[in-house]
Amino acid sequence: MKGFAGRILKIDLTSRAVEKSPLPESLVRTYLGGTGFAARFLYDNVPSNADALGPSNVLILAPGLLNGFPVPTGGKVLFCAKSPLTGTIAESVMGARLGSELKRAGYDLLLVSGMSGSPCYVYIDDDDVEIRDAGDLWGKDTRATAEDIRRTEGDAVVACIGIAGENLVRYANIDCEDRQSGRGGLGAVMGSKKLKAIAVKGTGDLVPHDADKLMELCLRYYGRMVESPAFNDDTKYGTGEFLEWMNSEKGTFPTRNWREGVFDDREKIDPYYWAPLYMKRNNACLACPKPCGRIFGIDEGRYAGLRIDGIEYELLYSLGGLCGMGDIEELARANELCDLHGLDGISAGAAVAFAMDLFQDGILTREDAGGLNLEFGNPEAELKLIEMIARREGLGDVLAEGVKRASERIGKGSEDYAVHVKGMEPPAYDVRGIKGMALAFMTSSRGACHLRSCAYALELTGKFWKFEGVDRFSTEGKGVEIKELEDMMTVYDVLGVCKFSRGFFLAEGFVDVLRTVTGLEFSESEILELGERVNNLKHMFNLREGLTRDDFRLPKRLLTLPIPEGASKGHVVTEEEMNKMLDDYFEARGWSKDGLPAEEKTRDLDLA
Amino acid sequence: MRAIVPHLDICTGCRMCEMACSLHHEGLVNREWGRIRVHRKGIEHCVPVVCNQGASCDKECVKVCPVECIRDVNGHAVEVVREECIGCGECVEACPYNAIHMRGDVAFKCNLCDGDPTCIKFCSLEAITFEESIPEEFDRAKDAAEAVR
Ligand code: SF4
């Protein structure tokens, strides 16, 4: 099979067994790769109601199908497992070389099950697979860990966890060359298995079906991307480029734990201000000609020498606006702490903001916080609390559970302050003023998420793909819209293509690319059906874990507190609107009012 | 003389050049077949390493080859004539830029794609450029190449 490596690698850390098996051909056409394979193998290999932090959870590393080929922005790889944060499927995509390296080592997928008795790391060098001692690495930060391994293993690509993963922080992430598989606590899954790192070296050939045609296609899409009007702003200012637009023009930049939708200190954290001062260079994902990533560096003052990949839009929100914190150097330091300790910066910032909010209303006291003054906007408190979360010290131990569980522990009405869906702290879109996005938060299989659907772009601009004239304050037609977008975006995660390229490929482009790389013929509708199949399978996994309609609810704050100021002033999602949109979505999906897929649906999708 | 000039502060580490290079020359993708290779030096920078065609070296590879199979074939690029290569690896040792490689029994190196380098077409921020040699940039590249050897 052209384009595929053709094998699956399974490692059991309990028995230390290593098994290489052929990639089942029956799965190729139905799931293709990436999130498709991940969902299928998660469903088939993790027993229902497994402890997410126990030996029967399976950590899956799934390269996108196009990883390793120079298809522009086709370098996305993902980790997947049952989430210790949400209890649903967790998957998180990153732009790192890990996927192409695994494919070149000869594997389309890596599954790690069981639990090691002592710290270990997995070392893959083509056919040579070893489980090695990581006693000396345990306790080290992500950068030092990768450096240590690379010192002995030369060119290996290293993915690893920091102390947050070791300490089972429920939103610990996995780092690979300063990029993260960030959301849903996959780092804690590694930590629970005592798996500090995965190092991969691959030297094999990736052979496309039609090399000449592939070169032509790659050049064509490369040209379109580089010539697109957004190229300049994206590469200069990164994902935070639209901060002012989100904040001032749309009024949908969640601020001070979702008390507000406009951040008054916006200009201090806006990349138009800081990029010229702090940006060192662009830092690309594998295969990306229009990198939004950049290296941020501080050369003077107390953080002299700081280097991070960032600061990305989402963290300008979570570590900035959401905590009311408008100092860019402190924000960079918070970002660095998250990266070094291996914490999801979105959830970590949201947990700090949640604590600050409780402090403001007297539910948490200075005493509860170990003497910290948790006022909104206090950078010392923010940095200290992030440190405490990673180490699970004092209040940090409670916040390390995520805002949902933390609020259950704290009680005293703190549940009303916990903003999450399915236990996942949301990204930077104030959905009270973006109704379709509110539905997307609700329906995402991994909990509140902007990337399962990327609906924010359509909702805020009014048009994308086959949709036009979409009104962000309306609830009409949102069920079909989110269903279609989710199915389309899933294809990106199957192929491993960046969703910031969604203006360039779409189904028609993917038909060409797929044929050229693999020789497989797909129609546009078949590709979208594949996306639908994968989404249904993820949903079936969640249902098996006991998910019900109640788990699709928005948190109380977004249902009761209207945005107080700005361009979305007065907007909120009412209980009625929430239910209407959810009903519409379930209907569009062919699911019952309780969210159960109809039998013919699962049969049509080969899932019965 | 025109050569591929690397600019270390600009390279983003996207590796499009690497992948496109092996696709163009071998019809497959593999860094091990790449004439140009990018090395990541921590978070600080990425280093594209490629032959300078003698713009900044004394063509050591040409000098050491015992069967004289490394030649200036078409007036602008130093090329390995694959059929004649005996796979001794002397050139790999001799190159101060770490820009010539062995795979299996043959040496291979950048031949500027017969005057129209593929890698250049995929470097969006111009971290590699095809132009008259810039000695300072080559000096830095040489140090960097040494460090990643
Ligand atoms: S294409 Fe340019 S930016 Fe990308 S790795 Fe090569 S030299 Fe660096």
Ligand code: SF4
């Ligand atoms: S391969 Fe090395 S020695 Fe030979 S011309 Fe190129 S840089 Fe000079």
